[in-house]
Amino acid sequence: MSSQHFPRILPIIVTALVAGFSASAAQYSSRLPSLEEPLKSLAADIARASRKLHCPPSGCTFLVTNFVSDSGETSRFATQLADELSTRLSQTKSASAMDRSTFQKFLQSERLPARVQCEDSVARWLARRLAANAAIVGRVTISPSGEGKLFVTLLEPNQKKGKAIPLSATFAANVPEADLSSSDGLDHLDHLDFHPATAGMNDETVYPAGKKGVTLPRCFRMPNPSYTDDARNAKFSGTILVEGYIGTDGRVRLLRILKGAPYGLNDSTRQTISTWQCDPSLLDGKPVPVIVPFEINFRLY
Numbered sequence: 001m002s003s004q005h006f007p008r009i010l011p012i013i014v015t016a017l018v019a020g021f022s023a024s025a026a027q028y029s030s031r032l033p034s035l036e037e038p039l040k041s042l043a044a045d046i047a048r049a050s051r052k053l054h055c056p057p058s059g060c061t062f063l064v065t066n067f068v069s070d071s072g073e074t075s076r077f078a079t080q081l082a083d084e085l086s087t088r089l090s091q092t093k094s095a096s097a098m099d100r101s102t103f104q105k106f107l108q109s110e111r112l113p114a115r116v117q118c119e120d121s122v123a124r125w126l127a128r129r130l131a132a133n134a135a136i137v138g139r140v141t142i143s144p145s146g147e148g149k150l151f152v153t154l155l156e157p158n159q160k161k162g163k164a165i166p167l168s169a170t171f172a173a174n175v176p177e178a179d180l181s182s183s184d185g186l187d188h189l190d191h192l193d194f195h196p197a198t199a200g201m202n203d204e205t206v207y208p209a210g211k212k213g214v215t216l217p218r219c220f221r222m223p224n225p226s227y228t229d230d231a232r233n234a235k236f237s238g239t240i241l242v243e244g245y246i247g248t249d250g251r252v253r254l255l256r257i258l259k260g261a262p263y264g265l266n267d268s269t270r271q272t273i274s275t276w277q278c279d280p281s282l283l284d285g286k287p288v289p290v291i292v293p294f295e296i297n298f299r300l301y
Contacts, residue, residue, distance in 0.1 A: 034172050035084060038150075042169040043088035046136070046154065047095040049165050053134055053156055059094040060133040062086075063103060063126055065117050066185050067138035067150065072115030073182035077175050078140045081150060085136075098132050106130065111260035113184035120155055120164070121234045122262045127157040128230075129264075142180070148173035159233060189258065206245070209281050209290040217246050217292060219278035225296060226272070231263035232300070240269050240296045244276075248287035252276040255291065261298065269296055 050060040064086040067078040086097035103126075107117060116122055123135040138152040150169045156162030207214045241259040244252050254273045260266045273294070280287040 034174055035081070038169045038171040039081070039084050039088050042150070042152070042167065043085060043092055043095075045167050045169075046089060046152070047092040049154060049167060050095050050134070052165060053154065053163060055133045059096060061096050061098060062089055062154070063098045063123070063130055063132035063135045064089070064100065065103075065123050065126065065135060065137050066107075066114050067140050067152075068114050068118045069140055069182070071182060072118065074114035074185045075140075075180050075182055077173075077179035078138075079185065080179075081140060082138065085138075085152075098130060103130065107185065108187055109257075110262075110266050111186060111257045112262060113186055115184070116262060117185075120153070121159060124155050124157050124159055124162060125230055125234070125262055127155065132157070142173045146173050147171075159230075189256075204289050206289050206291055207281065207283065209246075209292045213283055214288060214290060215282045217250070217278040217281045217290065219252075219276060221275070221277040223272055223275060225265065225268040225298075227298065227300075228264040228268060231261075231265055231298065234263060235300055236261070236263055236265070237299050238265075239298070240265060242269065242273065242294050242296070244273060244292050244294050245289065246278055246280060246292055247289050248280050250278045250280045250287075252278060258293070265298060 046062070047059075050062075053060055055061075064082050066074045067082045068074050069078065083100055086100050089095050089097040106126075106129075112122075117126060118137050118139075120137065123137045127133070127135040134157065135155045136152050137155065138150055140148065140150055142148040148171050150171070152167050152169075154163070154165040154167070156164075210216045238261045239259065240257065240261050242257050243255040245255050246252050252273055254270055257266055257269075281290040282288065
């Protein structure tokens with residue numbers, strides 16, 4: 001099976017449009033009294049079920065992912081459930097949970113939205129990447145009458161041989177409608193100010209490519225980022241969007257990931273982009289540094 005993935009320069013600047021909120025445990029300091037007992041009971045069930053997993057004698061350390069609805073999106077309420085369950089797990093004698101703020105920082109830096117990180121194969125990869133013994137993915141449903149259900153699955157990191165154990169809990173939701181508004185779970189990325197008078201990289205004036213008389217760079221050396229074994233085993237196909245800085249020497253440097261991918265493909269992209277070479281953009285015939293968005297497509301055929 002051969003792989004092909006094609007980087008290309010987008011003709012316009014792309015800025016991610018995301019419904020942003022930072023889903024850290026510190027944001028949700030208020031407790032949910034109606035959920036205390038169901039979550040305590042579920043944590044105890046998870047601790048018991050963990051005996052069937054391959055964990056050290058000291059007990060399983062779980063990576064609790066951001067819970068989602070049937071749409072694949074998360075919400076403040078769903079994320080709070082994950083925070084609370086993580087806390088309850090760490091209060092049991094035979095299980096614990098990874099620090100949720102560390103997990104959230106990883107998601108933000110890798111730009112992995114809720115609908116991606118909750119996929120079983122991705123959750124297993126996240127557990128391997130973050131050195132957890134197992135991952136917990138969860139789906140939240142709430143009926144018109146206010147009855148909620150949380151369905152979770154315990155996933156061992158091994159993609160082919162790892163166990164998957166389903167569990168669930170029922171609760172009376174009774175949460176404000178605003179808490180249920182859908183989100184991809186990622187912080188909003190602000191527009192970068194590309195006004196020529198704004199100082200940019202190394203105190204230079206950095207321009208948006210293809211605007212206000214600035215030409216687009218012509219890239220002639222753009223090797224493809226390598227597929228990782230994890231991505232190949234998962235038969236992953238997808239796209240990474242990044243912003244790159246192209247200096248007056250034509251060298252490319254990654255600024256930030258706008259839309260990321262799992263399985264180590266972000267790292268592969270970071271390593272490869274630094275080897276790209278372009279003819280620089282010109283303004284009035286002179287080379288100028290620019291910000292350029294790149295799209296890298298990963299496809300297996």
